[in-house]
Amino acid sequence: MFNSPPEPNSNFLCNSACDFFIPSLSESISLQKTKTQNNFRRFKHNLISHHTIMLQELEKAFPIGNSEKGIHNQIDFVKDVLKQEPKETALSILKVIKSVNLMKSEFDVYDMLSSENPTLEFFQHYPHKLILLVLNPFWLELIEKGIKINVQECEEQITIDYKSIAVVFTHLFENTSKYIARNTSFDISFNSEDNMVEIIFEMNSLKIKKEEKDKIFNENYSR
Numbered sequence: 027m028f029n030s031p032p033e034p035n036s037n038f039l040c041n042s043a044c045d046f047f048i049p050s051l052s053e054s055i056s057l058q059k060t061k062t063q064n065n066f067r068r069f070k071h072n073l074i075s076h077h078t079i080m081l082q083e084l085e086k087a088f089p090i091g092n093s094e095k096g097i098h099n100q101i102d103f104v105k106d107v108l109k110q111e112p113k114e115t116a117l118s119i120l121k122v123i124k125s126v127n128l129m130k131s132e133f134d135v136y137d138m139l140s141s142e143n144p145t146l147e148f149f150q151h152y153p154h155k156l157i158l159l160v161l162n163p164f165w166l167e168l169i170e171k172g173i174k175i176n177v178q179e180c181e182e183q184i185t186i187d188y189k190s191i192a193v194v195f196t197h198l199f200e201n202t203s204k205y206i207a208r209n210t211s212f213d214i215s216f217n218s219e220d221n222m223v224e225i226i227f228e229m230n231s232l233k234i235k236k237e238e239k240d241k242i243f244n245e246n247y248s249r
Contacts, residue, residue, distance in 0.1 A: 069136050076125040076132070083125075087111075087118035117166065124163035131196040134189055146187040153223055154180040156188070157214055160195040164203045172209035180216035184223050198227065205231050 088104050108115055138144045157177055168175060206212060210230040217224040234242060 069132060072132050073129060076129045080122050080125045083118040083121045087115045120163075120166045124167070127163045128196065128200065131193045134193050138190065138193075146190065148185050148187055150183040150185050151188060152180065153182065153184050153216060153225060154178070156186075156191065157195065157225070160192050161199055161214075164199045167203045168206070168212060171203075171206065173206060174211040176211060176213045178213075178215040180218070180223065182216070182218045182223050202227070202229060207232055 088107055090100050090103060154177065161175075161177070165175070202212060207230045211228075213226075213228040215226045215228075217226060
C-alpha cells in the first residue's frame with residue numbers, strides 16, 4: 027500500500043512566487059519612477075529657462091526697479107520707454123513672445139506624456155501655413171544671425187493633430203535658431219508623392235568637432 031504524496035503548501039507556493047516576481051516588479055517600478063522624475067526635471071528646467079529669459083528681456087526693456095519716479099508712476103515710465111526706445115523695446119517684446127510660445131509647447135508636451143489617453147484632433151491643414159505659424163516666433167532670432175529664410179509654398183493639405191505637430195516643429199526650430207551657422211540660409215521645401223507630403227529642412231549647422239560626435243546626443247551637453 028502506497029502513501030499519497032503530500033499536498034503542496036499554499037503558503038510556500040505564494041512565498042516562492044513573490045520571491046520570483048518582486049525583484050522584477052521592483053526594478054520596473056524603479057525604472058518608471060526614474061523616467062517620470064527625468065521628464066519632470068526636464069520640464070521644470072525648460073520652464074525655468076524660458077521664465078528667466080522673459081524676466082531678463084522685460085527688465086532690460088523696462089528697468090522699473092531702477093526708476094527714480096517711484097512705483098506710482100510705473101505706467102508713465104513704461105510709456106516713456108516705449109516712446110524713446112521703440113525698436114529695442116519691440117525686440118525685447120518679440121523675444122518674450124517667443125518664450126511664451128515655447129512654454130506653451132512645454133505644457134502641451136507634458137500633458138501628452140502624462141496623460142493615459144491624450145486627446146488628438148485630426149483636421150486638414152496646409153503645411154506651408156503651419157510652418158509659417160510655428161516659425162514666426164523664431165524669425166527675429168534667425169534674422170539677427172543673418173539667416174536668409176526660404177519657405178516654399180505648398181498647396182497640398184495634410185491631415186494632422188495640430189497641437190502635437192506644432193510642438194514637434196517648435197523644438198526643431200528652437201534647435202535651428204541655436205545651431206544654424208551665421209550668415210547662411212534656412213530652406214524649407216515640400217515634396218508631394220503617393221498621397222504623402224514630405225517636409226524637407228536644409229541648413230548649415232555649426233561645426234561639430236570630432237570629440238563632440240559621441241556627446242551631442244547626451245542630455246544637457248548641447249544646450
